[in-house]
Amino acid sequence: MAWVNAIIEGILTGGLYALFACGLSLMFGVMKVVNLAHGDLAVVGGYIAVGIILLHVPVLWSVVIVVPIMAVAGYVLQRTVIQRALDRGVLTTLIVTLGLSLVIENALLQFFSANTRGIGSGMTLVTGSFSLGSQIQIGYLLVVVFAVAVAVLLGLQYFLSRSTYGRLIRAVADDKEAAQLAGANYRHVFGVAAGLALATVALGGIAYGMYIDLDPTAGTDTILLFAFVAVVIGGLGSLWGTLVGGIVLGVAQQIGAQINISDELIAGYIVFLAILVLRPQGLISRRAQT
Amino acid sequence: MSLITEVGAPPAVGFRVTRSRRNVAWTGIGALIVVVVLAMMPTIVYSGTTAILVQAFIVLTLASMWNLLAGYAGLVSVGQQGFVGLGAYFVLILALHGASPFAALPFAAIGCAVAALPLWWLVSRLRSGYFAIATWVLAATIMLVIERFSSLGSGTGLPLPGLSGLSATYLAAYTYWAALAVTVLAMLAMYLLLRSRVGLVLTAIRDDEVAARSSGARVGLARMLVFVVAGAGCGAAGAVLAISQLQVQPSAVFDVQWTAEMAFATIIGGLGTIEGPIIGTAVYMVLQQTLASYNAWYLIILGLAAIVVALFARRGLWGLVDSRLHLRLFPVGYWLRTTSGNGRRGLGSFRGARTGTS
Numbered sequence A: 001m002a003w004v005n006a007i008i009e010g011i012l013t014g015g016l017y018a019l020f021a022c023g024l025s026l027m028f029g030v031m032k033v034v035n036l037a038h039g040d041l042a043v044v045g046g047y048i049a050v051g052i053i054l055l056h057v058p059v060l061w062s063v064v065i066v067v068p069i070m071a072v073a074g075y076v077l078q079r080t081v082i083q084r085a086l087d088r089g090v091l092t093t094l095i096v097t098l099g100l101s102l103v104i105e106n107a108l109l110q111f112f113s114a115n116t117r118g119i120g121s122g123m124t125l126v127t128g129s130f131s132l133g134s135q136i137q138i139g140y141l142l143v144v145v146f147a148v149a150v151a152v153l154l155g156l157q158y159f160l161s162r163s164t165y166g167r168l169i170r171a172v173a174d175d176k177e178a179a180q181l182a183g184a185n186y187r188h189v190f191g192v193a194a195g196l197a198l199a200t201v202a203l204g205g206i207a208y209g210m211y212i213d214l215d216p217t218a219g220t221d222t223i224l225l226f227a228f229v230a231v232v233i234g235g236l237g238s239l240w241g242t243l244v245g246g247i248v249l250g251v252a253q254q255i256g257a258q259i260n261i262s263d264e265l266i267a268g269y270i271v272f273l274a275i276l277v278l279r280p281q282g283l284i285s286r287r288a289q290t
Numbered sequence B: 001m002s003l004i005t006e007v008g009a010p011p012a013v014g015f016r017v018t019r020s021r022r023n024v025a026w027t028g029i030g031a032l033i034v035v036v037v038l039a040m041m042p043t044i045v046y047s048g049t050t051a052i053l054v055q056a057f058i059v060l061t062l063a064s065m066w067n068l069l070a071g072y073a074g075l076v077s078v079g080q081q082g083f084v085g086l087g088a089y090f091v092l093i094l095a096l097h098g099a100s101p102f103a104a105l106p107f108a109a110i111g112c113a114v115a116a117l118p119l120w121w122l123v124s125r126l127r128s129g130y131f132a133i134a135t136w137v138l139a140a141t142i143m144l145v146i147e148r149f150s151s152l153g154s155g156t157g158l159p160l161p162g163l164s165g166l167s168a169t170y171l172a173a174y175t176y177w178a179a180l181a182v183t184v185l186a187m188l189a190m191y192l193l194l195r196s197r198v199g200l201v202l203t204a205i206r207d208d209e210v211a212a213r214s215s216g217a218r219v220g221l222a223r224m225l226v227f228v229v230a231g232a233g234c235g236a237a238g239a240v241l242a243i244s245q246l247q248v249q250p251s252a253v254f255d256v257q258w259t260a261e262m263a264f265a266t267i268i269g270g271l272g273t274i275e276g277p278i279i280g281t282a283v284y285m286v287l288q289q290t291l292a293s294y295n296a297w298y299l300i301i302l303g304l305a306a307i308v309v310a311l312f313a314r315r316g317l318w319g320l321v322d323s324r325l326h327l328r329l330f331p332v333g334y335w336l337r338t339t340s341g342n343g344r345r346g347l348g349s350f351r352g353a354r355t356g357t358s
Helices: A002-031 A038-054 A059-087 A090-112 A140-162 A164-174 A176-181 A186-211 A218-234 A239-259 A261-278 B025-044 B047-072 B081-096 B101-123 B128-147 B168-195 B197-207 B209-214 B219-245 B257-269 B275-294 B297-312 B316-325
Strands: A129-132 A136-139 B015-018 B335-338
Touching: A002 A038, A002 A059, A002 A136, A002 A140, A002 A164, A002 A186, A002 A218, A002 A239, A038 A059, A038 A090, A038 A186, A038 A218, A059 A090, A059 A186, A059 B297, A090 A218, A090 B128, A090 B257, A090 B297, A136 A140, A140 A164, A140 A186, A140 A239, A164 A176, A164 A186, A176 A186, A186 A218, A218 A239, A218 A261, A218 B128, A239 A261, A261 B101, A261 B128, B025 B047, B025 B168, B047 B168, B047 B197, B047 B219, B047 B257, B047 B275, B081 B101, B081 B128, B081 B219, B081 B257, B101 B128, B101 B168, B101 B219, B168 B197, B168 B219, B197 B209, B197 B219, B209 B219, B257 B275, B257 B297, B257 B316, B275 B297, B275 B316
Parallel strands: none
Antiparallel strands: A129 A136, B015 B335
């Protein structure tokens, strides 16, 4: 029964990993940016939530405040820094986002110390669980996070495939010069895409703060690497692939933890390497974008 | 092992192709003098100073290797700390079996070169940004695997045995010479590699990968060679690190901060030039020594400086020098100049920031 429990928990943590990953995938899909500061920005979102909660704002309201803040931050970051880097090439983009990552991580360390911070640690949502049968226990939080992830992916898919603005984003992603000729301001569209990406990863950062605990290094040690592994397992450039990849990663980690508690991380990475060797285009393959 | 199937047409009449606009023999002599002076350091200064220099040599070796990867082969690796850690652990393993850590150092470099082959096979399927994070995941995986061995101290690591017989003075001096030797050899290997045909292929890839492939350059092979050399260099630096720290701790040797330091030293100094990492390392060491007491601040400043340089002075500090003086101390490219007429400035238009092959 412990195994069933572990697998259910693995599937549900896949939702959390999908929240980490879909923004990374979106930014790569639209503007070919691999944002190495993605995880650190999630942690920033989490820390802003911690700060807001200290002002006696209810935890759930902090989510409503943080997500728009991070969306605006994403737009501004894209228009000011990342776009400049993009104009100078892929290498510069990587260097600049790596620099951002280092700056954010050490600034958090400097101002908030290395202590871990949880979000909403006293709430029923965070600590409570319900039982199925006599032995299976499922935390409310993971179910809610999974539902949020599915809702975010559904929303993104609907937005990108049905709405006028989504069509514009896809047009710019396909060929930004042609879209520009047709009257679209691709820089603005890139900014909007970055805003969307940071809004989703801010949700991921807050959920991470509730599920485990935030600390300044979580952004690179955990969030960025898990997001990337989920993207590669699921298939580069596929939105639902991030959920599939997240679930595979989550299940692999939980099975690893069942075998030996210290094998949790390594099991996830072994699955990642196996996918890289056996099916480099990922499980859900649109033609592998390189 | 020919990397290019056909060498380009001979230069047109009236032009001469040289390595450099200036005679660089004095650079070689100068470099030799610098190395000799550096080698005499342990007899001149206190061991506190040589310890700082050892640190500088480690950063310089790492930065040169990262420069080779990113600046010449277009491979942005964020996982070079994997090789630093492997090098440190190879020394530890050999020392645990009774070898002298100094004798183990070359084997650590070779071990890392061998380890680089399967790792390259794994990550070479991915490009640019995804390559970067994949190398990072690999480094994390290597650390997790090593932490599983309780004979290697699991998650806490072990002190390095085999050096207790040496007096502190000799140990400091030997460590210093080992670090200096690693740096000189790494830079020499890089210089010779870049002046070889591989260097020509790499320049072609950097300027236009598709064109390079279609004219028969064996892009994959050249990149693999660079990855292996960089693995060996970073491994050797990791081995020096283990010897200078006298202990090996997984979270310290596999810290992604190593990659951040080597990348930013390179970028600030000047990506894609041999001189760049030297200047970058100097800047890094000055920053680190002056700001060391302010905890994380030097990393924040380093990161900000790297962002600013990457955005506004792409060719780094050395690029600023080069664009004024047309000076290359270690020329690895070719320089096209007219043999007749007023060709003192050469064909300046042939060597913009993009080609940078003087």
